[in-house]
Structures are given as C-alpha cells and as structure tokens.
Amino acid sequence: MHVGMAVVFQNTNKHLTDRQVYLNELALAEMAEPMGFESIWSVEHHFTDYTMCPDVVQFLSYMAGRSKTLRLGSMVVVLPWHDPMRVAEEVSMLDNLSGGRMILGLGRGAGKVEFDGFRVDMGESRERFVEYGEALLQGLERGYMEYDGKFYQQPRAGIRPAPFKSFRGRTYAAAVSPESARIMAKLGVGLLIIPQKPWREVEKELTEYNKLFLEINGVPAPKPISAGWTFVDASAERAREMALQYIGGYYRTVLDHYQFAGEHIKNTKGYEYYAKMNDKLAVYGDQKAIEFFADLQVYGTPEQVYDKIMKIHDQTANKAYVGVFGYAGMPHEEAVRNVTMFAREVMPQLKKFKVVEDVDCSAALPDLRFAQAAE
Numbered sequence: 001m002h003v004g005m006a007v008v009f010q011n012t013n014k015h016l017t018d019r020q021v022y023l024n025e026l027a028l029a030e031m032a033e034p035m036g037f038e039s040i041w042s043v044e045h046h047f048t049d050y051t052m053c054p055d056v057v058q059f060l061s062y063m064a065g066r067s068k069t070l071r072l073g074s075m076v077v078v079l080p081w082h083d084p085m086r087v088a089e090e091v092s093m094l095d096n097l098s099g100g101r102m103i104l105g106l107g108r109g110a111g112k113v114e115f116d117g118f119r120v121d122m123g124e125s126r127e128r129f130v131e132y133g134e135a136l137l138q139g140l141e142r143g144y145m146e147y148d149g150k151f152y153q154q155p156r157a158g159i160r161p162a163p164f165k166s167f168r169g170r171t172y173a174a175a176v177s178p179e180s181a182r183i184m185a186k187l188g189v190g191l192l193i194i195p196q197k198p199w200r201e202v203e204k205e206l207t208e209y210n211k212l213f214l215e216i217n218g219v220p221a222p223k224p225i226s227a228g229w230t231f232v233d234a235s236a237e238r239a240r241e242m243a244l245q246y247i248g249g250y251y252r253t254v255l256d257h258y259q260f261a262g263e264h265i266k267n268t269k270g271y272e273y274y275a276k277m278n279d280k281l282a283v284y285g286d287q288k289a290i291e292f293f294a295d296l297q298v299y300g301t302p303e304q305v306y307d308k309i310m311k312i313h314d315q316t317a318n319k320a321y322v323g324v325f326g327y328a329g330m331p332h333e334e335a336v337r338n339v340t341m342f343a344r345e346v347m348p349q350l351k352k353f354k355v356v357e358d359v360d361c362s363a364a365l366p367d368l369r370f371a372q373a374a375e
Contacts, residue, residue: 006042012253071101123270126179137188232346
C-alpha cells in the first residue's frame with residue numbers, strides 16, 4: 001500500500017505566530033522522504049487560521065525541490081476559486097519541474113468565508129466545478145485550453161510548459177455528497193476519501209460510483225485514496241485521550257470554519273447534503289459530532305492503527321493511505337513523535353500489504369505535439 005503524509009498548517013487558537021507554524025510544518029514535511037513516506041500532501045484554504053496554505057501547488061513546488069522521489073499531492077485545489085487556465089499552467093509547470101511526480105486532487109469547496117472572500121456565489125459552485133473540471137482535464141490531455149460554457153469561456157490557448165504525460169489515473173477529487181461522487185465518475189477521476197460520515201454510506205456511494213465510472217469510461221475506476229487524522233502511541237489509553245483532545249479539537253475547527261450549523265447551508269444550492277449534517281448537529285450537538293468524527297479517524301497503538309487502516313481498506317479497497325500527524329495546536333514535539341512512531345512501527349507493515357493494481361487507463365497523447373505546432 002502506498003503511504004503518504006499531509007501537513008495542514010493549522011494555527012488553532014493562535015498559540016504561535018504564523019511564521020512558527022510554517023517552520024514547524026515544513027520541518028515535519030521534510031521528514032517525509034527520509035522516513036520512507038511516498039508522497040507529501042497539503043490542502044487549500046484561505047483567510048483564517050483553519051489551515052493556512054492558500055496555494056497548495058506553490059507548497060508542492062517547494063517540496064519538489066526539497067525531495068527526489070516524493071509524489072506531490074494536492075488535497076485539494078478548489079476549482080471554483082481559480083481561473084482554470086492558470087491552474088492548468090501551474091499544474092503542468094509543477095509536473096515538469098518534478099519529473100511527473102504530481103498527483104492532482106480537485107474539489108469544489110464548502111467554506112462560506114472563502115466563497116465570500118473571493119466574491120464567488122457559493123450556490124454556483126457545483127456548476128462551476130463541473131465546467132472548470134472538464135476544461136482543465138481536457139486541456140491537460142490535449143496540451144491546450146479551449147472551452148465554451150455557461151460560466152467559463154476560454155478561447156484556444158496553449159499550456160506552456162506543455163504537459164508531457166497524461167494525468168489520467170493520477171487525478172482525484174474529494175466528494176462528500178453522493179451527487180458529487182456521480183460527477184467525479186463522469187469526469188473520469190478517482191475519489192479522495194476524507195472520513196467524515198458513516199463507513200456504510202461511503203461503501204454504498206463507492207459501489208454506485210464504481211458502477212457508473214465503468215459504464216461511462218469503459219474501464220474500472222481508480223482505487224481510491226483515503227486520508228485520515230492519525231495518532232499513534234504505545235498506550236491505547238493515551239492514544240484515545242490525545243485523539244479526543246486533538247482530533248476532536250480539529251473537528252471543532254471544522255465546525256467553526258465551515259459553519260455547518262449556519263442557516264446559509266439550508267438555503268444554498270448544491271449543499272443539500274450539508275444541510276442534513278446541519279440537522280444532525282442540531283439533534284445531537286457539537287460534542288457528539290466531535291466524538292463521532294474522532295472515531296472515524298485512525299488512532300491507537302501501532303497494532304490498532306494498522307488494524308484500523310486495514311479495516312478502511314476492507315471497506316473502500318483504497319490503494320493509498322495519507323496520514324495527517326499534526327493538527328489542532330498539537331505541540332510540534334508531539335507531532336514529530338507521532339509521525340516517527342507511525343513510520344517505524346506501522347508503515348513497514350502497510351507497505352508489505354499488496355493492493356490490487358489499477359487498470360492502466362492513461363492515454364497516449366498522439367495529438368499533443370500536433371496541437372502545439374498548429375497554434
């Protein structure tokens with residue numbers, strides 16, 4: 001199984017300066033390759049201390065230069081906040097700089113504070129994501145961008161530096177709602193699973209997604225990538241205690257950032273599934289929701305952590321696990337201890353586990369040079 005690490009640049013409660021958060025997270029990220037992790041990831045967010053990585057491709061470009069073999073994953077680039085032409089250029093540039101090491105993760109966003117900050121109507125996000133995603137993915141395969149849609153119109157323009165290999169089979173998207181999973185199948189991208197709802201729901205939606213992907217694309221869907229907030233300790237009791245404190249603390253920041261309990265969720269087109277989450281929060285309260293989220297994640301002794309990741313694999317057939325090891329104001333020394341124990345005592349066993357390989361659905365690009373020459 002492929003094993004990756006994600007850093008999220010949280011400054012929960014502002015206990016540190018933003019600069020110190022960056023120093024700590026970069027130090028953690030630079031541990032990834034020497035410890036044997038196969039990929040490094042981060043997320044895109046704006047305007048608050050929830051996570052402070054406004055340009056995930058820029059961070060990954062830095063990590064490309066600081067590493068030799070690490071795959072470089074975006075978890076995710078939020079398309080409705082960007083011009084797809086610029087995304088195509090940035091992605092192709094990173095892939096050229098890194099020798100083709102990028103794993104492209106996409107999403108549509110759910111934070112009102114971010115949509116408001118970018119002056120984008122949150123109710124248009126699903127339609128924009130579909131158009132922007134189609135334009136971007138077609139462009140990366142053809143070597144030029146050209147699209148005429150409701151929200152996005154792009155006259156033909158070349159992507160330079162040109163993509164030099166296909167992004168098929170290495171493009172993923174985060175999908176929380178069942179409707180989003182169907183969209184990802186139609187776009188031909190794999191799923192990035194962020195645990196936040198009952199696994200039985202995830203299994204049901206994966207089954208529907210896999211069926212639809214095969215019908216539309218003629219090949220099986222890529223195996224999903226699963227991420228998880230991770231805490232490992234020699235003591236099961238301490239692991240549980242720290243998980244509730246820090247993984248639970250992380251979910252408090254989720255509730256604050258996304259305002260799931262806010263009235264806007266009920267009235268925003270495309271976020272009907274989130275409105276159901278709003279209703280559940282009203283019934284069960286924040287504390288129950290926090291405990292539920294923490295128990296979806298991966299914590300415990302090394303043996304328990306391995307078993308939990310294997311259970312996720314049984315439920316999702318994921319080909320990769322990406323762990324988040326520092327979050328919610330966790331002291332840097334604790335995050336270092338956490339990731340070190342995982343790397344030494346859990347990761348070797350995960351790497352021994354053989355997953356079923358994806359069908360090679362990457363396409364040759366016979367028209368790419370022709371398209372460039374014709375410009």
